[in-house]
Amino acid sequence: MKMWKMSVLLTVASLFLVLSAAQAGKIDEIKARGTLIAGVKDSQPPFGYVDENSRQIVGFEPELCAALAAKLGVKLELKPITSSTRIPMLEQGAIDLIAGTLTHQIAREEKIDFSITYFPAAQKLLVKADSGITSVADLAGKKVGSAKGSTSEQNIKKAQPECTVVSFETYPEAFLAMKQGKVVAVTTDAPILLGIRNSDDNPADWVIAGEDIAAEPYGIGVPENDSKFRDFVNISLMEMWKSGEYQALYDKWFGEKTNFHIPLTWTMELWP
Amino acid sequence: MDTFMTWLSGLFSNWGIVWKNFDYLLVGAYPQGPLGGLAMSIVMAVIGIFGAFWIGLAVGLMRLSSRRWLAWPALVYIEIIRGTPLLMVIFWFYFFAPILLGHAVPETDSAIAAFIVFTSAYVAEIVRAGVLSLPKGQTEAARGSGLSHTQAMIYVILPQALRNMIPSFVNQFVSLTKDTSLAMIINVNELTLSARHIYTRTMKAPMEIFLTIALLYFVICWVLTAFSRKLERGMSRYQSRETL
Numbered sequence: 001m002k003m004w005k006m007s008v009l010l011t012v013a014s015l016f017l018v019l020s021a022a023q024a025g026k027i028d029e030i031k032a033r034g035t036l037i038a039g040v041k042d043s044q045p046p047f048g049y050v051d052e053n054s055r056q057i058v059g060f061e062p063e064l065c066a067a068l069a070a071k072l073g074v075k076l077e078l079k080p081i082t083s084s085t086r087i088p089m090l091e092q093g094a095i096d097l098i099a100g101t102l103t104h105q106i107a108r109e110e111k112i113d114f115s116i117t118y119f120p121a122a123q124k125l126l127v128k129a130d131s132g133i134t135s136v137a138d139l140a141g142k143k144v145g146s147a148k149g150s151t152s153e154q155n156i157k158k159a160q161p162e163c164t165v166v167s168f169e170t171y172p173e174a175f176l177a178m179k180q181g182k183v184v185a186v187t188t189d190a191p192i193l194l195g196i197r198n199s200d201d202n203p204a205d206w207v208i209a210g211e212d213i214a215a216e217p218y219g220i221g222v223p224e225n226d227s228k229f230r231d232f233v234n235i236s237l238m239e240m241w242k243s244g245e246y247q248a249l250y251d252k253w254f255g256e257k258t259n260f261h262i263p264l265t266w267t268m269e270l271w272p
Numbered sequence: 273m274d275t276f277m278t279w280l281s282g283l284f285s286n287w288g289i290v291w292k293n294f295d296y297l298l299v300g301a302y303p304q305g306p307l308g309g310l311a312m313s314i315v316m317a318v319i320g321i322f323g324a325f326w327i328g329l330a331v332g333l334m335r336l337s338s339r340r341w342l343a344w345p346a347l348v349y350i351e352i353i354r355g356t357p358l359l360m361v362i363f364w365f366y367f368f369a370p371i372l373l374g375h376a377v378p379e380t381d382s383a384i385a386a387f388i389v390f391t392s393a394y395v396a397e398i399v400r401a402g403v404l405s406l407p408k409g410q411t412e413a414a415r416g417s418g419l420s421h422t423q424a425m426i427y428v429i430l431p432q433a434l435r436n437m438i439p440s441f442v443n444q445f446v447s448l449t450k451d452t453s454l455a456m457i458i459n460v461n462e463l464t465l466s467a468r469h470i471y472t473r474t475m476k477a478p479m480e481i482f483l484t485i486a487l488l489y490f491v492i493c494w495v496l497t498a499f500s501r502k503l504e505r506g507m508s509r510y511q512s513r514e515t516l
Binding site for chain 2: 082
């Protein structure tokens with residue numbers, strides 16, 4: 001019995017040790033390590049995906065992280081995340097930040113902190129061009145595809161309580177399900193839908209439809225209660241906007257020459 | 273019939289995509305980047321099998337021991353693991369290990385640890401069944417000829433029992449090899465996740481890609497069973513006459 005009590009005590013003690021170790025600043029930790037470990041999407045063109053030729057993860061968000069790593073003077077390591085694993089991974093310290101189409105949500109503030117918005121998206125529907133679906137109201141009694149653990153999944157249930165939400169691991173999988181008639185619409189943020197539509201063989205078969213279901217401002221997820229690190233991310237983003245580095249990056253992935261053209265019509269929150 | 277054939281050939285018309293990305297399916301981003309694809313599946317399976325064999329052997333022998341302080345922990349371990357889905361064990365290791373160890377554990381390592389811990393419990397039961405299946409006379413004769421309990425186990429019982437266990441081992445290891453695909457849930461870039469990377473980028477050819485990886489899994493498992501048949505023949509010389 002004594003052994004048993006001893007082991008419980010040891011476990012509790014080690015938990016406290018872990019908690020106190022987590023208090024050290026993230027910036028110091030990253031500099032000591034010499035690498036910034038960024039969680040990015042690996043199945044979400046053009047935000048983050050595996051390139052065909054280099055076989056590496058590339059995209060808008062990985063390059064945003066590369067800029068942050070350069071500012072810290074450290075190397076960048078990309079870790080793939082999905083919508084359902086990204087927040088636990090940040091909480092447990094497997095990654096230093098999330099740059100993976102993560103919507104800044106008040107409910108998520110309980111567990112992690114967010115940077116300023118670096119990409120303002122809005123949730124829409126992707127449907128077959130001849131489906132006759134033009135708004136969320138048309139989805140009553142129908143099946144809608146989305147991704148597990150995403151805000152889109154929660155929003156569509158609120159916007160149309162009479163539809164059935166079928167959740168997949170990734171949005172491209174939801175799209176494949178729509179192609180096979182398993183769902184009538186895929187719902188998520190418009191830029192992701194546009195990326196999916198334009199990657200298809202016949203983009204004209206699909207349209208992005210409906211009103212804005214919800215605003216989806218993307219922020220970089222950072223560990224809770226580390227204001228120095230969050231300041232660094234915020235100020236770096238603003239510097240990138242002011243220097244034109246952000247716009248150049250945006251143009252590379254969302255400009256007119258790309259498959260994912262979205263005009264740059266907004267301005268980043270810039271503090272004086 | 274003709275329309276059916278056209279439909280069928282249209283269904284599988286994207287083999288070019290599989291061919292162009294075949295190296296990614298085999299080795300991932302290696303050597304420019306981390307290992308992935310089939311190579312990663314094999315690495316996880318091989319380390320998993322090796323670890324599970326030795327730990328499972330130890331736990332199985334503990335379970336057989338007449339000393340309670342050895343047998344009971346083994347029993348509790350086996351029963352807990354056998355009553356838990358592998359997917360959950362993988363999640364446990366991935367999300368609990370950092371809390372206990374105080375630092376993040378790479379997802380490949382936690383997946384392999386989960387595979388070893390999970391498969392060991394089954395190997396332990398195979399070991400127990402294998403040892404118990406030998407006629408009692410084997411132990412009695414070994415002890416009677418002056419060997420200690422441990423010596424009897426190592427030189428007489430185990431060589432015979434292990435041979436009997438081979439088919440069950442292979443069964444377990446083949447299923448472990450296939451179960452490595454579950455590691456994709458924590459983003460280990462093994463064969464199944466590599467396949468997803470390709471079809472989420474191209475949005476095409478899901479059937480061709482999945483048919484290809486099914487074939488790759490089959491080849492690996494078939495090689496494993498073929499190897500075990502050879503091993504079984506090689507070890508038959510240890511067989512006692514009584515059980516032949």
